Amino acid sequence: MNKKKKPFLGMPAPLGYVPGLGRGATGFTTRSDIGPARDANDPVDDRHAPPGKRTVGDQMKKSQAADDDDEDLNDTNYDEFNGYAGSLFSSGPYEKDDEEADAIYAALDKRMDERRKERREQREKEEIEKYRMERPKIQQQFSDLKRKLAEVTEEEWLSIPEVGDARNKRQRNPRYEKLTPVPDSFFAKHLQTGENHTSVDPRQTQFGGLNTPYPGGLNTPYPGGMTPGLMTPGTGELDMRKIGQARNTLMDMRLSQVSDSVSGQTVVDPKGYLTDLNSMIPTHGGDINDIKKARLLLKSVRETNPHHPPAWIASARLEEVTGKLQVARNLIMKGTEMCPKSEDVWLEAARLQPGDTAKAVVAQAVRHLPQSVRIYIRAAELETDIRAKKRVLRKALEHVPNSVRLWKAAVELEEPEDARIMLSRAVECCPTSVELWLALARLETYENARKVLNKARENIPTDRHIWITAAKLEEANGNTQMVEKIIDRAITSLRANGVEINREQWIQDAEECDKAGSVATCQAVMRAVIGIGIEEEDRKHTWMEDADSCVAHNALECARAIYAYALQVFPSKKSVWLRAAYFEKNHGTRESLEALLQRAVAHCPKAEVLWLMGAKSKWLAGDVPAARSILALAFQVPVALGLLIRSVMRPGKCASGQLCFQEAVTANPNSEEIWLAAVKLESENNEYERARRLLAKARSSAPTARVFMKSVKLEWVLGNIAAAQELCEEALRHYEDFPKLWMMKGQIEEQEELMERAREAYNQGLKKCPHSTPLWLLLSRLEEKVGQLTRARAILEKSRLKNPKNPGLWLESVRLEYRAGLKNIANTLMAKALQECPNSGVLWSEAIFLEARPQRKTKSVDALKKCEHDPHVLLAVAKLFWSERKITKAREWFHRTVKIDSDLGDAWAFFYKFELQHGTEEQREEVRRRCENAEPRHGELWCAVSKDIANWQRKIGEILVLVAAHIKNTF
Incomplete structure (x- = not known):
């Protein structure tokens, strides 16, 4: 066997094997393999192609449509029950019978869909509401907070920092190296061990461990600290002990400078010196570049025009704002040298300098400007001793004897007897000052005061205050018959001297006399000037407005004098008598x-x-x-x-x-x-x-309808039901279109548990009075009381058709559904009601508490936009704050509600209930007293108690307590 031959050769490849994949030799396709890319608008090769097939895009669409028409008849697309998923005959023609079949199937589908539609939609709505209650949107959770963004000003919005990228912050912003001065013991230790390195860090030498320069006149570092002998390595010995002592001395001096100055001595608070140091941080809040530009600009102004006082003042204030107080002092003192005749520059210099130095500055200013009243006043203010103040002011009066301001300041420091003597001299030096004459008259006896005022009239014949003071003087001494004569002579004399009688100014003077207790003078002035400058046809209207203005200014005697004069001119005007009577009722005895x-x-x-x-x-x-x-x-x-x-x-x-x-x-x-x-x-x-x-x-x-109604009610409350019914029948024969008679008849029958007769009475009344809202409400509540909810709903729907845009009927419809437990229908009806009556405060107040607690505040804002001054909406907002335990705001809104409409008894009842839980005994009694004075007559809860025959003899205060007891603060 050949050992060099690989054993796997000739064997089948494993499953999923791709040759060359391990070494990255994967196959790829080039453009030459697929042909050149062509645009959809390129023409095809066939020159004689028919229209619709002459471009590459047209042929691609045709081929795609042909592919779509091919029906997928694969077994995987077949279902035993439904057959093929697609239409087997989609490619066939769509004829009329196909259209009819599709219409029939669509009608069947629609009919099947309508079955249990309301129940299904109701269930879906409940599921959606439940889901939203459990998982509310972020938008709903933060809607009340987002609304507060409207209160953000443009400056606050611009001051919000930009959102930065917090990722890798430590790597992008590495911590800078901290340089800490080496302690003295380190150098001393190395010197003792024979070290030759004796150089000191220049930063340590310059600042001595403190990062702020030495303030208060020494803006350079500690003298000698930056000399070459210390900043360069030396050959001699360095005494580190002395350097440490120098640094401690510098620290003590700095603490002394930032401390308070009392009588030329510096005191240091050992517990609060760090706070004092923090208070020296510049608070200019501007950009450093802007400060540099301003400094350069002011420097240019000073160099261009060195005798311009505002330039020196502005430069000093700029340095003061940036925290450089000593620089500011130096600049302003340079300004006093360049502008020695400028009063403002000297005053600014005195303001910037400390106590004793400021006195020296003011003394120098007096030498340059001996006639300046403001500088003398400043000099007196700098003195802490009364004797010194008097000495300064008397010396000032020697130089400027005709200054009223100096005389007034000097007189204020004297005792009454010395002040009288000084005022005698003052009126000689300033004979045209009304204030000095009047002050002298107040300090003199009755006879001398009359002489003083006579002299004042001779010197100043055109001032009205002298005449008014003379009248007040006579009144104060019991000579009231002279008051009228003096005021009449004043009007005549002032006109003779060419003075225009300003009616508004005289009325203001009369109000001041009223507040000072001079009633006779006040009334005399009013009688003298009330008719000046008014057209005859405008007198009544203008005088009534003047009286209201005096009442608003708490000048009650002035208002009483205006009414008395108006009644003399219009003795037969009932409206004037009524206004005067209401004034006496509210403010008189x-x-x-x-x-x-x-x-x-x-x-x-x-x-x-x-x-x-x-x-x-x-x-x-x-x-x-x-x-x-x-x-x-x-x-x-x-x-x-x-x-x-x-x-x-x-x-x-x-x-x-x-x-x-x-x-x-x-x-x-x-x-x-x-x-x-x-x-x-x-x-x-x-x-x-x-x-x-x-x-x-x-x-x-x-025999009026109201007389009959009172007759029926009297017998009813006394328990004579038969007599009441007989009188009611007689009244209805005469006044069948008076709805209150029908209501009383139905209520009497309902009280006797005769529901059918009560229903008949209400129905007959509605035939005669179809636009009476209380009649519709009584009939609806009667049906609801006997359990006929559907009939009650139908009655309210019918009432809304006959009385469109009636908030009371819509409100009762909403409450009927809510009492029946159909909250969704109640919300739907409320939405329709607000569409039909968008400005009804009663509906908006009810809509606020129909919402869930998180949405109530948003709803209240919408209600205030629509009905800003409606008492029902204001009352709802007060109750909303009450439910959120915001006691102060709730009390404020209750006050606002009863002020806008004091006749709404419900507002008083809720206010009293609120004070019972969160107020004091005085606050509760105040609410009760105001309610009794207002005598409210309207309000749903109020009328339900006050019109109950069991409470017909109760007073306003008792009804208030009963209504408050019926209130359950479950809102």
Whole structure:
């Protein structure tokens, strides 16, 4: 056997063997093997090819289409049940019967798809919502945070650093070598061992271990530290001990420089010297290149125009900002040499220098500018002793005796007696200064003050403040009859001297007098100037605006004077009397209100609201007989009306307070408001029989719908159901289009558990009043109460068709589905409601709490955009902050809500509930007091409690407590 022959030769190759693959000798294909590449738009070789086959691309498309038409009839594409996956006859013609067959199959597929479609879609929606609740998107998780990006300013956005590449940071940014000064013991040890290397690192010699230069006047390194003897290797011995001592001395000097200066001595806080050192870090925050450019520019300005003071001031401030205080001081002192007559340069130099040095600078400035008031004031400010201040100011007055500023500064430092003497001299030197004359008058006695003011008027006949001060002086000394004369003479004198009477300025002076307690002067000024410069037709409107402005400025006496003057000009204007009465009600006393109303009803006897306000004031004060008498007089023809009113409203002059009401009503029996007020007065005081008789007479004399409604309600709340039903039937025969009567009839039947009769009453009412939203709501809730949910839903749909764009009906529809547990349908209805009523605050407030907690804040922002000043939306936002335990913000939003709409009882109830949980006793009482003053009448929760017949006699405060008790803060 040949040993050289390989044993594997002649044997079959192993499976998967490729010759030459191990050594990389693989086969390859060149372009010459497959032919040249051709573009799809190149023409084919056949010159006579038909259209559509004349390019390479056309033939490629034809061949591809032919391949697609070949049906795949392979066994692998065959299924025993469905047959072949493709169509066996796809290449055949598509005829009409094929089209009909396809339509039939499509209809069958559509029908099969519609079966259980709602259930399938409902299940899919629930699965999707469940999935999104378990795995919310990042966008939903950070939506509230992304919204806060709108508050980022442009400067904050630009200051955000760029995102850098953190990979291989250590390799790309190697740590720089740290150079640490060698300790002195190292050199001493080597010197003692006979080492000859005595050179010291120049950096250590220059800075001594500190990286900051020596501040405060020595901007160069320590003297001698950079001399060649220390920076080069020497041949003699180096005393390392002395070098260490020098470095310690330098450190002590630096700490002394950064410490505070008190009375020329430096003190060091051993615990806070590091903080003081950090405070010396420059805080200019600019680019170093910009600072260099500014420094060069200012240097050029100084060299070009060395006598320009602003250049020196700007240069010093630049150095101060960059932390080079000593350089700034040197520059400004150079500026004082170049500009010795510049007041600003001297003041800047005094500001930059420390205490004692600043005094020397100011003293030098006084020698150059002996007439500068500002420099004298600065010199007095630098003094810490009162005597020194007085000495400086008196010396200043010797040089500048006509400076009002210097006199005022000097007088402020003196005692009252010395100040009076100085002011006597001051008014001689500055006879045109009103402030000095008035200050002197305040320090003088009454007689001398009158003389001083007379002299002031002679010297300054064109200033109004002197006249006003004279009037205040007379008022303060009890001579109030002179106040009016002085103000009138002031107007006449100022006009004679050519002074224009500025109405706004005088009103401001009157407000200042009001705040100072000079009521008579304030009222006199108002009466004198209130009619100046106003057109006759604009008087009423302008005066009412002035009164509101005075109230806003807390100048109540000014507002009272304006109302009094307006009532003199317009005695028969009911609107003016009402504004004045409301002002007295809110800011005055009960006595002032009743006195005003007494005059009001004498001038406007037909104004029912004025009579009602008078009666209510007496009723609230507990004087029920007087209130009853006022209401009786309100019906009488105003014959000797003033005498009757005075006899009624004057305390203690009405024997029993009960005039013959039956005789009074025969004169003017047609006032509905007076009738109802009288009935309320009697019913509130448990005089039910008297109230019944009044209502009976009212039904015969003034049979209005409201009178009938009050009659039915009185019998209802007293438990006389039969009488209430009889009165209701009688009322409906006269006023069948009054929806409240139908509502009361249905509610009485519902209370008696007669559901069919209640349903019939509501349906009859809706036939007569199809646009009454409360009627639709009552009928829907009745059906829901008896378990007819489908019928309730149908009623609400019908109501929405008859009353489109009605937020109340949409809200009830949403809540109906929510109470039934169909939250998805409720959300769908809410979306439709917001589309139809996009500006409804009630719907937006409900939509906020229909959302999941993470989306509520986003929804609230959208609601505020649509309804910025709607009280329901503001209340919802306050509740949202409350639920998030943001107490301060919640209280702020509650205050905002009740301020915008104080008639919304729900807002007061939620506010009171909030204070019960998170407020103090004072805050709770404040909310209750404000609610009682506001007397709210509306609100869903509020009306549900206040209109309940069980609570018909409760006060506002009691209803507030009841509504707050019904609130469950589960939002």
